Amino acid sequence: xxxxxxxxxxxxxxxxxxxxxxxxxxxxxxxxxxxxxxxxxxxxxxxxxxxxxxxxxxxxxxxxxxxxxxxxxxxxxxxxxxxxxxxxxxxxxxxxxxxxxxxxxxxxxxxxxxxxxxxxxxxxxxxxxxxxxxxxxxxxxxxxxxxxxxxxxxxxxxxxxxxxxxxxxxxxxxxxxxxxxxxxxxxxxxxxxxxxxxxxxxxxxxxxxxxxxxxxxxxxxxxxxxxxxxxxxxxxxxxxxxxxxxxxxxxxxxxxxxxxxxxxxxxxxxxxxxxxxxxxxxxxxxxxxxxxxxxxxxxxxxxxxxxxxxxxxxxxxxxxxxxxxxxxxxxxxxxxxxxxxxxxxx
Numbered sequence: 578x579x580x581x582x583x584x585x586x587x588x589x590x591x592x593x594x595x596x597x598x599x600x601x602x603x604x605x606x607x608x609x610x611x612x613x614x615x616x617x618x619x620x621x622x623x624x625x626x627x628x629x630x631x632x633x634x635x636x637x638x639x640x641x642x643x644x645x646x647x648x649x650x651x652x653x654x655x656x657x658x659x660x661x662x663x664x665x666x667x668x669x670x671x672x673x674x675x676x677x678x679x680x681x682x683x684x685x686x687x688x689x690x691x692x693x694x695x696x697x698x699x700x701x702x703x704x705x706x707x708x709x710x711x712x713x714x715x716x717x718x719x720x721x722x723x724x725x726x727x728x729x730x731x732x733x734x735x736x737x738x739x740x741x742x743x744x745x746x747x748x749x750x751x752x753x754x755x756x757x758x759x760x761x762x763x764x765x766x767x768x769x770x771x772x773x774x775x776x777x778x779x780x781x782x783x784x785x786x787x788x789x790x791x792x793x794x795x796x797x798x799x800x801x802x803x804x805x806x807x808x809x810x811x812x813x814x815x816x817x818x819x820x821x822x823x824x825x826x827x828x829x830x831x832x833x834x835x836x837x838x839x840x841x842x843x844x845x846x847x848x849x850x851x852x853x854x855x856x857x858x859x860x861x862x863x864x865x866x867x868x869x870x871x872x873x874x875x876x877x878x879x880x881x882x883x884x885x886x887x888x889x890x891x892x893x894x895x896x897x898x899x900x901x902x903x904x905x906x907x908x909x910x911x912x913x914x915x916x917x918x919x920x921x922x923x
Contacts, residue, residue, distance in 0.1 A: 634668040665694035672701040683713045690715040699726040740765025750775040760784040804841045811846045817854040833861040851880035859888035866898040874900040880909040
């Protein structure tokens with residue numbers, strides 16, 4: 578319900594119907610308003626002056642500030658709300674083209690960690706003149722987190738950090754993280770079901786292993802990858818941007834990357850491979866088919882398949898031969914100087 582509708586009810590003499598609702602119902606109404614509108618309800622009456630102070634979800638997006646001048650006030654707005662807020666904060670979301678300072682981000686995380694109830698945290702911001710933000714150590718004490726999204730930052734948890742016990746969804750965008758730290762974070766967050774790593778900067782070996790992992794979306798630069806021990810992984814999307822020649826590291830490897838990597842996801846239902854990942858899978862001798870059967874694979878997407886490269890074609894054929902239940906095939910084909918799109922539904 579928008580603020581204007583509440584004001585209309587007040588003029589009609591029915592505002593008490595809303596004002597006398599249980600606080601949890603009022604909280605639900607305010608949570609579904611943009612934060613700016615929720616705060617403005619304080620002008621309705623003395624009864625409404627402090628009701629917004631207890632809402633459990635705080636979302637700061639483009640609805641807060643639209644002009645460049647007003648965007649500069651975002652930091653003071655966030656501080657004002659966090660410092661005056663009473664009660665639990667279950668969700669905190671910052672999603673806009675803002676560049677808060679590292680100090681400000683630290684202070685917000687400290688306040689949220691001390692609140693002790695944060696379950697969903699999304700910090701999607703642009704880097705300012707200070708460069709990458711080093712995530713404050715108190716974030717790793719928030720064991721009640723179920724959803725975590727971070728962007729444009731450096732993750733260096735404390736040595737005692739072992740993972741998030743309640744985390745089910747992890748999103749990292751343009752994040753720099755040591756491969757061992759990432760492996761430990763995923764392995765020690767046993768409830769993880771969804772992982773999205775976008776433009777991830779991982780320096781060497783990327784290992785992803787989750788007993789409950791169902792969805793994986795990976796985009797970035799890495800030298801090697803391992804997907805062992807993911808028995809329930811159903812949706813996989815991998816895009817590789819390789820900065821070095823892919824064969825240099827693997828020329829002595831006896832096992833084909835296709836077999837080594839993709840034989841570990843027998844439950845996959847949707848598989849999307851793009852960028853240089855097809856080249857990576859084609860390293861070493863590609864078999865006619867994989868040693869496992871993708872009995873659940875229904876959708877296969879390949880971008881870009883180079884028809885001038887027989888090894889890449891062999892990768893595509895090998896996967897298709899191992900997927901007897903395949904229903905939909907999408908291929909972006911590169912041939913000489915021409916590109917074309919092929920979409921097949923069986």
